[in-house]
Amino acid sequence: MNGQIIGLKTIVRREVTRLIRIWRQTILPPIITSTLYFLIFGNFIGDRIGDIENTSYLSFMVPGLILMTVITNSFTNVSSTVFGAKFQKSLEELLVSPLKNTTILTGYILSGVIRGCMTGLMVSIVSLFFAPIHIYSYAISIISMLLTSILFSLAGFINALYAKSFDDISILPTFILTPLTYLGGVFYSVSLLPPLWQQISYFNPVLYLINLFRYGFIGISDINTSYSLIILTIFTALFWVLSLHLLKKGFAGYRT
Numbered sequence: 001m002n003g004q005i006i007g008l009k010t011i012v013r014r015e016v017t018r019l020i021r022i023w024r025q026t027i028l029p030p031i032i033t034s035t036l037y038f039l040i041f042g043n044f045i046g047d048r049i050g051d052i053e054n055t056s057y058l059s060f061m062v063p064g065l066i067l068m069t070v071i072t073n074s075f076t077n078v079s080s081t082v083f084g085a086k087f088q089k090s091l092e093e094l095l096v097s098p099l100k101n102t103t104i105l106t107g108y109i110l111s112g113v114i115r116g117c118m119t120g121l122m123v124s125i126v127s128l129f130f131a132p133i134h135i136y137s138y139a140i141s142i143i144s145m146l147l148t149s150i151l152f153s154l155a156g157f158i159n160a161l162y163a164k165s166f167d168d169i170s171i172l173p174t175f176i177l178t179p180l181t182y183l184g185g186v187f188y189s190v191s192l193l194p195p196l197w198q199q200i201s202y203f204n205p206v207l208y209l210i211n212l213f214r215y216g217f218i219g220i221s222d223i224n225t226s227y228s229l230i231i232l233t234i235f236t237a238l239f240w241v242l243s244l245h246l247l248k249k250g251f252a253g254y255r256t
Contacts, residue, residue: 007099011107012114015081019115026077027119030069034123037065038130041187052189053220058131062124063217064186064210067148069123071181071206074116074149075173078108078156083163101247105157105240112153113146120145133217140216140225147232148209152177154239161246180206185214190222205235 019026042058049057085091094104127133135141159172184206190198201207202223212228215221221228 003098004100004103007097008103008107008110011094011104012110015077015108015111016114018081019077019111019118026073026115027122030073030119031122031126034065034069035126037061038127042130052192055218055220056131059133059218060189060214060220061187062127062131062133063214064184066120066123066127066217067145067210067213068181068186070116070120070145070149071152071177071209072173073119074112074152075156075159075177077115078112078153079160079163079169079172080156081111082108082157082160083166083169086160086163087166101244105243105247108157109150109153112156113149116149116153117145120149135217136219137216141213142216144209144213144216144229144232147236148213151209151232151236151239154236154243157243158239158246161243180204183207184210185222186210205231208232 038058038061041061045057051057052060082091085094124133155172155177159169163169183201184204185201190201190207193201208223208228208231211221211223212225212232215225215228
């Protein structure tokens with residue numbers, strides 16, 4: 001047990017050290033991007049849009065931007081790190097070590113959660129300069145952020161295991177993750193869409209995550225929060241099981 005804990009700490013410490021060392025690439029860009037969103041959509045366009053459900057457009061947009069940052073950075077951190085470990089053959093060294101698959105997976109996922117939540121916190125601080133934040137439910141806000149960062153860290157892990165080149169790392173975020181996030185209600189309420197597009201939006205899983213986090217932030221949601229929490233939990237559990245299965249199957253040759 002002590003060996004597993006030491007291994008877990010080592011993986012997390014290594015990834016967090018890398019994260020801090022290259023902070024200009026990992027922490028600074030989300031802050032700059034979010035600031036531009038706040039300026040353009042919040043100050044310049046928000047006044048023309050008006051309030052949404054008795055809430056200013058900027059306050060309505062803040063939770064979506066925070067969670068979008070969490071999603072992007074959690075995914076990117078794990079996918080790039082794990083694929084880099086595959087490319088450099090250092091992942092093989094972990095697999096032939098006494099560390100369990102669950103320990104290896106947990107270490108990488110925790111590093112993704114740390115980066116996702118850290119950048120989300122930074123964006124939250126930046127948002128204070130544009131709109132006041134009054135948390136409606138701390139419990140829901142924290143749970144939804146943690147589960148979302150875990151879910152997309154797992155998604156990044158799965159993407160890295162399937163990827164065969166550095167180009168493959170960018171395919172999923174560019175053609176799937178980014179469209180789902182932007183169409184998940186970050187900048188608008190689903191209730192403002194025509195009935196047909198509302199029905200289509202309900203098939204977007206990111207919509208449930210953003211609305212759950214928005215409910216925790218400002219108490220507003222287009223979707224029942226219980227459904228959102230159940231969907232988030234189920235997807236997280238499924239991705240965890242799939243990640244362990246792929247880790248064992250894809251590198252079974254290095255196991256005894």
